[in-house]
Amino acid sequence: MRIKTVILAAGQGTRMRSSQAKVMHPLVGHPMLYYVIKAAQQATGTKPTVVVGQDAQSIQQAFFEQASFVIQEPQLGTAHAVQQAESILQNQADLILVTYGDMPLLSVETLEHIIEIQKSNTGPMTMLTLIADDPRGFGRVVRDPSGQVKAIIEEAQATHQELTIRELNASVYCFNASWLWQSLHKIPISPKGEYYLTDLAAIAVSEGVAVQSYILENSEEGIGINTRLHLAEAAAILRRRINNQWMLSGVTMIDPLTTYIDPETKIGQDSVIWPNTHLMGRTEIGADCTIGPNSIIQDSRVGDCCTIISSILEEATVEADVQIGPFAHLRQGTHLASGVHVGNFGEVKNSYLGPGTKLGHFSYIGDAQIGADVNIGAGTITCNFDGEKKNPTEIESHAFIGSDTMLIAPVKIGEGARTGAGSVVTRNIPPYTLAVGIPARAIRKLIKRD
Numbered sequence: 001m002r003i004k005t006v007i008l009a010a011g012q013g014t015r016m017r018s019s020q021a022k023v024m025h026p027l028v029g030h031p032m033l034y035y036v037i038k039a040a041q042q043a044t045g046t047k048p049t050v051v052v053g054q055d056a057q058s059i060q061q062a063f064f065e066q067a068s069f070v071i072q073e074p075q076l077g078t079a080h081a082v083q084q085a086e087s088i089l090q091n092q093a094d095l096i097l098v099t100y101g102d103m104p105l106l107s108v109e110t111l112e113h114i115i116e117i118q119k120s121n122t123g124p125m126t127m128l129t130l131i132a133d134d135p136r137g138f139g140r141v142v143r144d145p146s147g148q149v150k151a152i153i154e155e156a157q158a159t160h161q162e163l164t165i166r167e168l169n170a171s172v173y174c175f176n177a178s179w180l181w182q183s184l185h186k187i188p189i190s191p192k193g194e195y196y197l198t199d200l201a202a203i204a205v206s207e208g209v210a211v212q213s214y215i216l217e218n219s220e221e222g223i224g225i226n227t228r229l230h231l232a233e234a235a236a237i238l239r240r241r242i243n244n245q246w247m248l249s250g251v252t253m254i255d256p257l258t259t260y261i262d263p264e265t266k267i268g269q270d271s272v273i274w275p276n277t278h279l280m281g282r283t284e285i286g287a288d289c290t291i292g293p294n295s296i297i298q299d300s301r302v303g304d305c306c307t308i309i310s311s312i313l314e315e316a317t318v319e320a321d322v323q324i325g326p327f328a329h330l331r332q333g334t335h336l337a338s339g340v341h342v343g344n345f346g347e348v349k350n351s352y353l354g355p356g357t358k359l360g361h362f363s364y365i366g367d368a369q370i371g372a373d374v375n376i377g378a379g380t381i382t383c384n385f386d387g388e389k390k391n392p393t394e395i396e397s398h399a400f401i402g403s404d405t406m407l408i409a410p411v412k413i414g415e416g417a418r419t420g421a422g423s424v425v426t427r428n429i430p431p432y433t434l435a436v437g438i439p440a441r442a443i444r445k446l447i448k449r450d
Contacts, residue, residue, distance in 0.1 A: 001119060004093035004177075005040040006085045009033060009101030010053030010072040015227045021055035023101035024062065025231055028238045029262035029280060032225060033059065035104035035238075037066050043111035044097060049089060051081045077194030078171075079187045086181050095119070096180050098173045098197070102225045105234055106172065110221055114174045114214050123210035124179035125200060127152075128172040130222040131215060137226065138168035139198050141213070149211040152198035157190075167215070169198060170222040238263075254293075268304065286320065300330070303338070316348075343378070350390075351382075354397065366390070367409065371397030377421065379404040396431065416448060 013022025023033035033050070040048040050067045052059050053075050060069050070084040082098060089096065095118055097111065110128070118126040127149070129141050135155060140162050142151045152169045153162050180200075187199045204211050216222050225231050242263060243256040250269035253259050258275040261267075265279040268287030273279075277292035285291060286304035294310040302308065303320035311325035316334040324330070324342045333350035336342065340353045343361035351368040359365060360378035367384040369392065370376075380401050382393045391409035395401065399413045402421040407413070412428040419425060420436030429435045432446040 001095060002093040003044040003095045003097060003115060004046055004089050005044050005048035005097040005099065006082055006089070007033075007036055007040060007048050007050045007067070007099055007101050008078060008081045009036075009059065010051050010056075010075055010081055011102070012054055012075075013102075013226075016231075017228075021052075021059055022225065024055065024058060025225075025228075027104055027225075027231065028235055028242070028260075029264070031062060032104040032231070032234070033063065033101045036099060036101050036106070037063060039106055039108050039111055040097065040099060041066065042108045043115060049085045050101065051084050077190065077192075078197040079184055079195035079199065082180070082197060083184045083195075086184070089177070090181055093177045096175045096177045098175065100171055100224065103170075103172070103222070104225070105221045105223050105237055107221055110214075110216065111172070114172065117212050117214055118174035118176070121210070121212045123212060124176040124183070124204055126174045126212040126214065127201065128170040128222070129167050129213050129215050130170050130219045131166050132168055132219050132222070133166065135163075135168055136224060136230075138170065138222075138224070140165040141167040141169050143167075148205075149201055149213055150205055151202045154190075154196060154198060156192075168222070170216060171197075171224070173197070173200075175200075295325070311342075337372070360403065365393075368393040368395065370395045371399070371415070373397055374399045374401070376401045377403035377405065380407070381405075382407045382409055384409045416446060418446060 009023045016022050024031045037048055048067050050069050051072050052069055053072045056071055072081045072084050114126050114128055137155055139152045139154045140158055142153055144150045183200055183203050186203055187195045190196055201211050220237050223234055225234055242261050243253055243259055246267050247253055251267045252272045255275040259273050260278040262280050265283045267285045270287055271285055271289040274292030276294045278296045281299035283297050284301045286302055288305045290307045295308050297313040300313040300316045302318045305320055306318055306322045309325035311328040313330045315332040316330040318336045319338040321338050322336050322340045327345050328342045329347040331349035334348045335352045337355040339356040341358045343359060345362045346359045347364045349366040351365045353370045354372035356373040357370055359376045362378050363376055363380040366382050367390045368382050374395050383406055384390050393407050393409045394412040396415035398416045400418040402419045404422045405419045406424045408426045411425055414429055414431030416432040417429045418434045419440060423436050423440040424438040426439040432448050433442045434444050434446055435442045
């Protein structure tokens, strides 16, 4: 059976008090619309069609690979919004799933459930409802004495008695496609001058066909985001879901409430995440790692058995058995081989540090290639920028860089070479040579040790 999704995302979002489209507000690492599109794709196996209005261009640019788009202009209500998709979806599907771009907590399982109900439904539509004390602006579901859905009443049009109803319309539907396209044209205009999708329930009842419903087991899924308070509430729920998933998979979190993990991050078993740690983007953490507290790791890969304390990693690669921090900063293009140690307040950018290399505290390494088992003393700086371009530094294996050494790039330090503390190196140092001074000069050859 062919199934297509229409996602309504054209609303003004005035209660967000923002010039940005509501569905583009960030939620745990992604715009909230990301979660709606992803769930729809997984539930139906097809690209959804997103109805956009405000800030249409930015939405289309952000999701042009994941969805198709139609523009609602002018915006004359939810039924009018769905109608904009008729020209591209008519005869393309047997069922149409309709959901909203500001409902990012809906699970794939819930969407699949209402699709399955509609597949066996002899009537034209299945709707999602929830039971809640806080109506959050949702319409009320009115049932007849036998329990069948009779109508959906918008909150603004509900009577005092109807406002006491606790069963709410979650505004998610699965329709028989041919019935939907025909019935949209039967919807009367409301007193506000809009066409409401909720009127389809009454139209179905008037035609003598049943409206099926599915009551959400977890009412949290039905939260729609209209304000920044709702946004924060949804973020807390998403973080809890993500953290619970990882803890059930074998990851220890000392304080889940202060641990922030993006949905695309991966973590190996028996790793321990300390409080106030942020694992962002496509970060991958290996097994048996200790991360945090107070660490931020974005789009980085960390191998097994690493310890990262109170440090920042951005687009970095870290192999196994590496120790970092506290207060280290690994910037884009950093690659630490196995067994590397980066001390407190060490900074590395666009550089490779070979196996077993030690980087002392208060040091900066940029645009450098460093071999194995190099000792880089505290306060060492690669002076890689000459005001016009970045220049490389090369330090071969087993070299020893004395504390407070300035390496004026481009420069090469040979295998087993040493610099004295406070040296300013402006020329290449041959292998197994000691250089000292300002500027550094070679003073003697060193004995090569096996």
